[in-house]
Amino acid sequence: MFLNRKSVCLIGFVLTIFSAGALAADRPSSSRTTFQIQVGLDGEIYPALANYASLQGQSDRRFGVITVTISNPTANATREKVSVQVLGWSDQETQVADLAPGTSQTLTFAPSFLPRFYRNHEIVAATTQVSVADMDGHNVFEATTPVRLRSSEDMYWGPGFKYAAFIASWVTPHDPLVEAVLAKAKLYTADHRLPGYEDWKGAGEQELETYNEAKAIYTALQRMGLSYVKSSMTLGGHSEYSERVRMPQVSLNETSMNCIDAAVMYSSLFENLGMDAKVIIVPGHAYVGVRVAAKSSKFLLIDVALTGRVPFEAAVASAEKGMARQQPSSVIQVVIPEARSAGIYPMPEGREDPFVRSSQTTLAGHP
Numbered sequence: 001m002f003l004n005r006k007s008v009c010l011i012g013f014v015l016t017i018f019s020a021g022a023l024a025a026d027r028p029s030s031s032r033t034t035f036q037i038q039v040g041l042d043g044e045i046y047p048a049l050a051n052y053a054s055l056q057g058q059s060d061r062r063f064g065v066i067t068v069t070i071s072n073p074t075a076n077a078t079r080e081k082v083s084v085q086v087l088g089w090s091d092q093e094t095q096v097a098d099l100a101p102g103t104s105q106t107l108t109f110a111p112s113f114l115p116r117f118y119r120n121h122e123i124v125a126a127t128t129q130v131s132v133a134d135m136d137g138h139n140v141f142e143a144t145t146p147v148r149l150r151s152s153e154d155m156y157w158g159p160g161f162k163y164a165a166f167i168a169s170w171v172t173p174h175d176p177l178v179e180a181v182l183a184k185a186k187l188y189t190a191d192h193r194l195p196g197y198e199d200w201k202g203a204g205e206q207e208l209e210t211y212n213e214a215k216a217i218y219t220a221l222q223r224m225g226l227s228y229v230k231s232s233m234t235l236g237g238h239s240e241y242s243e244r245v246r247m248p249q250v251s252l253n254e255t256s257m258n259c260i261d262a263a264v265m266y267s268s269l270f271e272n273l274g275m276d277a278k279v280i281i282v283p284g285h286a287y288v289g290v291r292v293a294a295k296s297s298k299f300l301l302i303d304v305a306l307t308g309r310v311p312f313e314a315a316v317a318s319a320e321k322g323m324a325r326q327q328p329s330s331v332i333q334v335v336i337p338e339a340r341s342a343g344i345y346p347m348p349e350g351r352e353d354p355f356v357r358s359s360q361t362t363l364a365g366h367p
Helices: 047-054 115-119 164-170 176-188 203-223 248-254 259-272 312-324 336-341 353-364
Strands: 026-028 034-039 066-072 078-086 093-099 103-109 124-134 139-149 154-156 242-244 277-282 285-291 299-302 332-335
Touching: 034 124, 034 139, 047 115, 047 154, 047 164, 066 078, 066 093, 066 124, 078 139, 093 103, 154 164, 164 259, 164 277, 164 332, 164 336, 176 203, 176 248, 176 259, 203 259, 203 285, 203 299, 203 312, 248 259, 259 277, 259 285, 277 312, 277 336, 285 312, 299 312, 332 336
Parallel strands: none
Antiparallel strands: 026 034, 034 066, 066 103, 078 093, 078 124, 124 139, 154 242, 277 285, 277 332, 285 299
16 A cells, blocks of 8 residues: 555545646637536546535535536626536536626536446546536537546545545445355354444443454454455556555455455444444554444554454554554544544445356355
């Protein structure tokens, strides 16, 4: 993993990423209204960020995939319908712009993307179409703008890891393969149960239960053959701020993961059980943590990149030793429940059903 720069803690992030897109074009319409189009981040659209924006209401968006700024230099008020679409990749979204004489308005668009967008695993070229019509349906403006679509596995961390909270998009607790792992993991507990938190237990008893459940999950993954493969390189711009992160389904199907892949996979397993997980990012590495009890401030930390190489106890000791060497200013902690409260939900994986069925068959074959 390339995480080797000094970082700052983040959950109260500022969502401004797409409001400063690089692709812009001023075009006059027949009504003398002018339009400025901005697409993506330096002309690139990241699926995790686009998915987040599309889940927000139009009035709640702090950023979008496409912005259209409309200026009315005339002496008359205008009312026009603006529609945007990434051709072949998204639905069309339409908004109405009401402009008084001499005013401007910026519309933020985040159309819903089609499943193929989340099945894309390489950077591809696409075209954004912007159409404007008056309220009588007459076209007054139309333009297309090129855009590059990033792989669904591309994570944009941003300068200073400003957008680290979006790693929660890779935490997919309801994936069928996550469910299958838990079905295996329960076999490695004394009572063949994975109950998560139980409010009738005392703090010490629950902490022991959490430790045993985490150990069972670790053991199940180790028996399934998961082990470390780096594979974090990605293509496109922002090479210093982006990297490939496998979805849990991919890690489980390929039995390969690096540290950040493992962190989101374990977080998915813990979240499925109703347990509070967090992804911990330090220079050059990542750990996972799970809250030891529902109301506790303590987290059990695990160096999950060691899955398949050392016993669970050694992975816990490695995480504790590694964290002890870190300065607080160099640590980012993305607490998954907090990211969910901020509106960051699992990213659609877009996998075809035959792939899922094949993966489940493969997984079921592990001892």
